[in-house]
Structure formats: C-alpha cells, structure tokens
Amino acid sequence: MDQTILSSYAEAKKLYAKHGIQTDKVLEKLSRxxxxxxxxxxxxxxxxxxxxxxxxxxxxxxxxxxxxxxxxxxxxxxxxxxxxxxxxxxxxxxxxxxxxxxxxxxxxxxxxxxxxxxxxxxxxxxxxxxxxxxxxxxxxxxxxxxxxxxxxxxxxxxxxxxxxxxxxxxxxxxxxxxxxxxxxxxxxxxxxxxxxxxxxxxxxxxxxxxxxxxxxxxxxxxxxxxxxxxxxxxxxxxxxxxxxxxxxxxxxxxxxxxxxxxxxxxxxxxxxxxxxxxxxxxxxxxxxxxxxxxxxxxxxxxxxxxxxxxxxxxxxxxxxxxxxxxxxxxxxxxxxxxxxxxxxxxxxxxxxxLEPVDSLRKLEEKRDFTSRLALVEEFKSYPFGAVWDYYCQIQGVPVREQWLDEVKKYEQDILLKR
Known part of the structure; x- marks a missing residue:
C-alpha cells in the first residue's frame, strides 16, 4: 500500500465524516x-x-x-x-x-x-x-x-x-x-x-x-x-x-x-x-x-x-x-x-x-437556497480525488495516470504488431 495515498485518504475521510458521509461504505457501494x-x-x-x-x-x-x-x-x-x-x-x-x-x-x-x-x-x-x-x-x-x-x-x-x-x-x-x-x-x-x-x-x-x-x-x-x-x-x-x-x-x-x-x-x-x-x-x-x-x-x-x-x-x-x-x-x-x-x-x-445529499435536501425543503448553493459549490473542491486514488489502490488497478503507461506498453507489444 502506498502510504501517501493512505494518508491522503485518512484526511479526506475525516473531512467527509463531518458531514455524515462514511467513505468506506461509499466505496463498498461503488464496488457493486x-x-x-x-x-x-x-x-x-x-x-x-x-x-x-x-x-x-x-x-x-x-x-x-x-x-x-x-x-x-x-x-x-x-x-x-x-x-x-x-x-x-x-x-x-x-x-x-x-x-x-x-x-x-x-x-x-x-x-x-x-x-x-x-x-x-x-x-x-x-x-x-x-x-x-x-x-x-x-x-x-x-x-x-x-x-x-x-x-x-x-x-x-x-x-x-x-x-x-x-x-x-x-x-x-x-x-x-x-x-x-x-x-x-x-x-x-x-x-x-x-x-x-x-x-x-x-x-x-x-x-x-x-x-x-x-x-x-x-x-x-x-x-x-x-x-x-x-x-x-x-x-x-x-x-x-x-x-x-x-x-x-x-x-x-x-x-x-x-x-x-x-x-x-x-x-x-x-x-x-x-x-x-x-x-x-x-x-x-x-x-x-x-x-x-x-x-x-x-x-x-x-x-x-x-x-x-x-x-x-x-x-x-x-x-x-x-x-x-x-x-x-x-x-x-x-x-x-x-x-x-x-x-x-x-x-x-x-x-x-460523496455529496451530503440528506443535508442538501433538508436545506431545500427549508427553502434555504443560499446554504444549498454554498454547500453544493464548496463540495466541488472537496478531496474526492484522494478517495478515488484509495479506491483504485484497494481494487488493485493503477492509480491516476499510471494506467496510461500500461496501455502504451500494450500498444507497442501487441497493438502495433497486428
């Protein structure tokens, strides 16, 4: 396990948990x-x-x-x-x-x-x-x-x-x-x-x-x-x-x-x-x-x-x-x-x-459209990438653009020889 990825995920997990989002359960659902x-x-x-x-x-x-x-x-x-x-x-x-x-x-x-x-x-x-x-x-x-x-x-x-x-x-x-x-x-x-x-x-x-x-x-x-x-x-x-x-x-x-x-x-x-x-x-x-x-x-x-x-x-x-x-x-x-x-x-x-859907729905029902808009926009910069990297790692596939190296090698070894 890449320790940098684990550390980034741990910090992201804490941030999302403040809004009631359990990232481990999210990834389990995503895997299905x-x-x-x-x-x-x-x-x-x-x-x-x-x-x-x-x-x-x-x-x-x-x-x-x-x-x-x-x-x-x-x-x-x-x-x-x-x-x-x-x-x-x-x-x-x-x-x-x-x-x-x-x-x-x-x-x-x-x-x-x-x-x-x-x-x-x-x-x-x-x-x-x-x-x-x-x-x-x-x-x-x-x-x-x-x-x-x-x-x-x-x-x-x-x-x-x-x-x-x-x-x-x-x-x-x-x-x-x-x-x-x-x-x-x-x-x-x-x-x-x-x-x-x-x-x-x-x-x-x-x-x-x-x-x-x-x-x-x-x-x-x-x-x-x-x-x-x-x-x-x-x-x-x-x-x-x-x-x-x-x-x-x-x-x-x-x-x-x-x-x-x-x-x-x-x-x-x-x-x-x-x-x-x-x-x-x-x-x-x-x-x-x-x-x-x-x-x-x-x-x-x-x-x-x-x-x-x-x-x-x-x-x-x-x-x-x-x-x-x-x-x-x-x-x-x-x-x-x-x-x-x-x-x-x-x-x-x-x-x-990874969005706080329940909180957003409640704000909408209360007609607090200001808070709804603010929260939706703030979550766009939340560290979902750290959660994605961790998901790729535990699923045993390349993290980030590392997959491209494998495709390029496959192209040289297999595709271009057809």
Whole structure:
C-alpha cells in the first residue's frame, strides 16, 4: 500500500465524516455498480459476422488509429486489458455482429452456440454480458427501414433476428448468473419530411409486440428499447422517437434506453431520469458525449456526466438503472478510450456519492437556497480525488495516470504488431 495515498485518504475521510458521509461504505457501494463496456469501441463497429464491413444506418466512425481488433480473440484480449485497468467488476456489451463462429450464418439464424466462446470468456473473467440485435449495416437495411418496413418479408427477417437475440440473451443470463440487458435500437426514418408519420409507427409497434411475445424471465433477460432524434439519412423523421418508446415501455413493462446523444442539442438526459423512473421499473443509460450531434465521443467528466451521476445518487435510483457506455472513437488508442470513459463514469458516481445529499435536501425543503448553493459549490473542491486514488489502490488497478503507461506498453507489444 502506498502510504501517501493512505494518508491522503485518512484526511479526506475525516473531512467527509463531518458531514455524515462514511467513505468506506461509499466505496463498498461503488464496488457493486456494474458498468457495461461496449465491445464496438475496440474495432470501430466492424463486427465479425459479415465480410462486407461497410457501416450504414447513420453510423460513422472517424479516425484510423492502428491496432483495432480484427478477430474475436483480439477483441477479448483488448477488453481484458481495459478491464484490468478499471476498478470494480463490470459487464461487456455485445452486438449480434460480434458472433464468434466460422459458420456462414445470417442475423435471423443466430443461436446461442454462436456466442459460446464469449460466455466461456465471461466466466473466466467473472463478468456479465449484455446484448444488442444489429439492425444496421446489412443488405436488408439498405433503404433505412427494418422493423417498420412496409415489405412484410423484410420486416419478418428483422423480427426473427430480434427474437433470436432475446434467446441468446437468455442463454447469457442463465450461464452467467446475472441478467443480460438486451437493447433494441433501429435506424428507421426518412431523410426528407414524410407524408405518413403514423403507419411506420404502427408497424413498429406490431413488430415489437411480436418480438416480445416469447416470455423470458427478467432473471435472465431484461428488454430495453432506444429512441433517437435523427441520424444520417433520417434527418427529418425517425420512427422510434422518444415519445413512441416512452409510451411503449410504460404500456408494455419494458425498459427505455436514454442515450446522451439522442436528443436536441439543448436537451440532456439527466433531467429525464427521475421522470422516466416514476412510471417505469427499469432504465438503461447509454453514456456518451455528443459534440453538436450524436457523434459518440469518449466520455469525459463534464457537467452532464456529473448531473447524470447526481440524479442517480440523489434519487436513490441506481438499483433500477443499468449503465452502459456507447462511443466509438477511431482516432485514439482503442483500449485507452474504454479506460478513460469507464473510469470517468465511475469517478462521477463516486463524486455524487460523496455529496451530503440528506443535508442538501433538508436545506431545500427549508427553502434555504443560499446554504444549498454554498454547500453544493464548496463540495466541488472537496478531496474526492484522494478517495478515488484509495479506491483504485484497494481494487488493485493503477492509480491516476499510471494506467496510461500500461496501455502504451500494450500498444507497442501487441497493438502495433497486428
């Protein structure tokens, strides 16, 4: 144990204790929070299922940093490295196109056995798996429509794919002893203003109802649906809007996914969390960093990330919220991107847990807004960094920027030799 870190933590512990905050208990609670690391950061959303690697569905990855994963084995190796530098025990989020198989199998014919290597690896790592059907970058999605397509054959293809995805998720949950969150996002929409906004939404509702007709225990699989404001090629109309999916989840008992980049530039998901969880049992977050649009930048500890964390902590909503990451930056080291984004997310949760929430709430109820503002601002300079350093040390991961040395060495030894 580094004595400087221990000494700094001891002093920070005393300061927080004056406000009734027990840092040891905070760290114990933090260690139980699982963040789902998205596999698609490691290979620029290429996947392994199809030889044609062209992205579509409004998805674009910029940058050509060397060393991205080319095989399932390389991707797992890279994620192992990232996980070794992140405190806590977490999950990995897979898309269907990351099936580990030599078979020539289309999306609607995927089965649990095509992901058995992922399950074996997850058991070795002691982590859980989440899942996503892939409704983009496929010939049957070339015109921008999938589950709301007017062509019945195309629509049924995607329904079969989503139903098989839920069976794969159930397999994950049973094998790994923890629920798999299965998120459904579709790119469907029009580039220009449509005449008929209603019919595609009717077809989407009917498709979703057919997908979810197979009853699967939430002990194994938790269903979520994800809205979007617009995308490349669907600038004027998106079938799966926030209003559509919010209504669907409330009426069907599913979880809604709030993605930080899927709303108007002046909207933030932190302000929506408490409202959504008033009427739904569960929430899925895709923590990302939009820059002017849904550009999926690596998560930094900015104001919105802190507000998301505060909302979850202040409302005691963590137990009903599943936290996943969603960014893909091809311009920097792929492993470093995971580490930066995940460590920042956990740091933000820690900072929120180290606030005197009960005291602040009482001040607010008394209408003592002066004291509330003063205390909130003073706590911004409290020594949460000393608590974070101690947490990293007891979790056996590098403290502060020491992790970067390991990533740079990994880059030289592994990534640049691919």
């Amino acid at each position: 929070i699982k963040v789902s690391l998205h596999c698609w950061q490691g290979d620029d959303v290429q996947g392994f299922l199809r030889k044609d690697k062209a992205l579509s569905g409004g998805i674009a990855v910029t940058g050509n940093y060397p060393g991205r994963a080319e095989t399932p084995e390389q991707l797992r190796q890279d994620m192992e490295k990232a996980l070794s530098l992140i405190p806590g025990s977490h999950k990995v989020n897979l898309h269907a196109i990351y099936a580990d198989t030599e078979e020539d199998v289309d999306l609607d014919r995927l089965e649990p056995r095509h992901f058995s290597n992922w399950v074996d690896w997850a058991k070795e790592q002691g982590i859980g798996l989440d899942f996503n059907p892939t409704l983009f970058s496929h010939p049957k999605a070339e015109d921008g429509f999938t589950l709301s397509h007017p062509d019945e054959d195309i629509r049924q293809f995607w329904i079969r794919h989503c139903r098989s995805s839920r069976r794969i998720a159930e397999y994950f949950g049973k094998e790994l002893g923890q629920p798999c969150v299965t998120n459904h996002w579709i790119p469907d929409g029009y580039k220009d203003t449509p005449v008929d906004r209603l019919s595609p939404r009717i077809r989407l509702k009917e498709s979703l109802d057919e997908i979810f007709k197979d009853e699967i225990s939430e002990a194994y699989n938790i269903d979520a649906v994800e809205s979007k404001l617009f995308g490349i090629g669907s600038e004027s109309y998106v079938v799966g809007s926030h209003e559509f999916y919010l209504g669907y989840t409330v009426s069907r008992g599913k979880a809604v996914c709030l993605d930080a980049g899927h709303f108007h530039p002046t909207e933030v998901i932190s302000s929506k969390i408490s409202s959504v969880l008033m009427f739904t049992n569960r929430l899925l977050l895709h923590v990302s960093r939009p820059v002017r649009w849904d550009s999926d930048h690596v998560v930094t500890m900015d104001d919105e990330l802190m507000e998301i964390a505060r909302e979850l902590v202040r409302g005691n909503l963590l137990d009903r919220t599943h936290i996943g990451l969603d960014f893909f930056d091809g311009s920097i080291n792929h492993v470093a991107a995971w580490v930066i984004g995940t460590r920042n997310t956990i740091k933000a949760l820690l900072r929120a847990m």
